[in-house]
Amino acid sequence: MNDKPEAASGVSASGPATSGLGWEEFSREVVDFFASIKLAMFLFIVLAMTATIGTVIQQGERPETYVQEYGEDAYRWFLRLGFTDVYHTWWFTSLLGLLCVNSLTCFHKRFPSVWRSMRQDKVGVSLAFIQGMKQQTTLSLNQSKEVVAERLVRLFAEKGYRVLAKSDPGEVTVYATKGIMGRVGAHVAHLSATVIVLGGLLGSYYGFQEFGVCLEGQTYHIPRGNFDLRVDKFWIDYHENGSVKSYNSTLTVIDQGTPTATKTITVNDPLVYKGIWFYQSSYGDAWDQIEAARINIKEKGSDKIVGTVDLEWNKEKAVDGLPLKMKMTDFVADFAFNSTEKKVFSKTAEHANPAIRLAVDERSAVQSTPWVFYHYPDLFEIKDSAYQFEFIGYQPKKFTGLQIARNPGITMVWIGCTMLVVGMTLSSLIYHRRLWAKIVPGESGVTLHLGGTTHKSQIDFQKEFRKFTEKINAQAPS
């Protein structure tokens, strides 16, 4: 961006040293600092380095995990530095903020000159200026300056350049430029950083993200949207080789008591209602309910299995040939007992110690509600009962894991992303180049001083410059 012509034409010539630090100088210093490429490089590198932290240290784990892996001292430092949630620490956010300030200040400082050169170009330049360029040549042509100027104008225009000419007494200056959009692109990309970060902030302040474990047939209230969501169906499709192909939930939104929208969601295809997105995120075995259980009934006296029964969830069943009625009323995947509240609960979501509670009615005389354990068949015995029950198998009930999210900043993020891609593409494919030609009449014909500059793609420009030179020479009748 700080290419030579501007520097040479004295735009940023540093003035004489002033004794006092006036407001003008101070603000210019500040702008220069925040607009500097060095700051941009520094921020890019520091952001890159700090971003690695979160990929090496697991983020958002429980304290025990860190203490176990890194020790207590290290964990204390992690907390102090925010290493357990790097990307939301004040210093990481500040770095992003600084990047925005950097790119905005750069825009403020440099875009006006791009804008000016889009509308009005500097045609008249000194001979020394042309000769100081990286690409420059001097040709002697055997034509009048008007003819040469006209040919140059045509030649440059053919190549898509915008051409301006200025006639001074004694000499003609032709100026040609192309690809200013490349520089505009860079500035668009700079602005996009701020747009994306603002969109991100908007999302993190006014959006939310929750995870819901839902069972088929149940209705759930979504307080954030003030409507209900019913899970009509959940199922899994498999590939031929048995691997999971897709998992799907049919959801119905019930707003003010009336079903208003139904959609089958699957991974990559969410349901959107009132700005809230419902994603099919995962599935698993429920820890508080199962579809069916298989029970062996053993006669205590003979220690023989006298019957096997399959129970469905919460449905009473009479056992054939035995004076028994049974019902499965509860299930826990990982049995635990809270002795103060006298309550059974599932310690984890894993099926580590599955147990069901039966409601048994024996001859309408003995009634019992025993817990029976999948892994420990002989743990408890029911008094007065002639039978022992063994929990030998079950069919788990699948839950559907729904990600529920709203992100009001997302449109802004996509706008910023579009700006970034368009800006970067323009800036890398199109490069700004400028040519100046000074035609000075000599003794026989004219002397042509041609110079050109670009801020990148030197070899392509060199090639183009050489071609121009060749063409100018070739067309000259000698």
Next chain:
Amino acid sequence: MMRSLFLFDMTFWLYLAALGLYVAYLFAKRPAMQMAPAGHPLENIEERDGAWATQLGQVATLVTVFGWVLNTLALTTRAFERMEHSGTFAPWSNQFEAMAYVSWAIILGYVLLEFRYKIKAVGAFVVGIGFIAMGAASLLPYRYQTAEPLVPALNSYWIYIHVSITLTSYAAFAMAGGLGLMYLFKERAVNRGSQSRFYAAFPDLETIDELGYKAIMLGFPLLAFGIILGAMWANYAWGGYWSWDPKETWSLIVWLIYGAYIHARMTRGWEGHKAAIYAIFGFLMVIFCFWGVNFLLSGLHAYA
């Protein structure tokens, strides 16, 4: 069972042959500005040498192009196999296929570069990287090489565009890395005043530098586009456009590293030597992002 695997194999051997030919070409080629010993014009010898080198160079290009055609065929065959087995088309759906695609893109980039700038010496480095990518792919265990069905999250049209664009940017960075290496070799030879014809066949330092810069200028916006497409995909699949998953974060890190490079090029003193070293460093980071993250760090991209 997998016809494409045979084609991938053939591609590998052809790239190896092409690499050998390019290196041979470098040794055979006489420097254009050969100093003739005083009083002994060397025209005849030079002409013979030159023709020999030119032929080698032509064969190298031919073999490269042929290898690339086979690579294309292999990817197409794989696309059809995927269609049969896993309900998607994209022949870049696992690590192996991704590597094969990257080498395809690198070689394509090289062939275009050769046709446009007529510089063959670059082939020894860039085709070398394409060959290494192909070789690394074939070293993967067999179970990584087959067209297994995709997990549900990957089964989406986003895979066509997000993965291919990101991988293309990797290929561009690989080219830049190869050119950076070439720059350092050439620079060393120049500094030592080496008369070796091997180095004399290289394009001049400025050209190598500029080509490397161009490759990065191509890869940089492509990577941004790839990351953004990934974010859009994540927004549909995972319920959030950015979740700081290791792969995501590493691709951002790589992007930031090249962002620093792009800005550094605007300031004086960051061309040439420093830029070459930086391009190699950047490429190492790309390799880590592509391979290291998959095998060393866990995350949502773990299946890739």
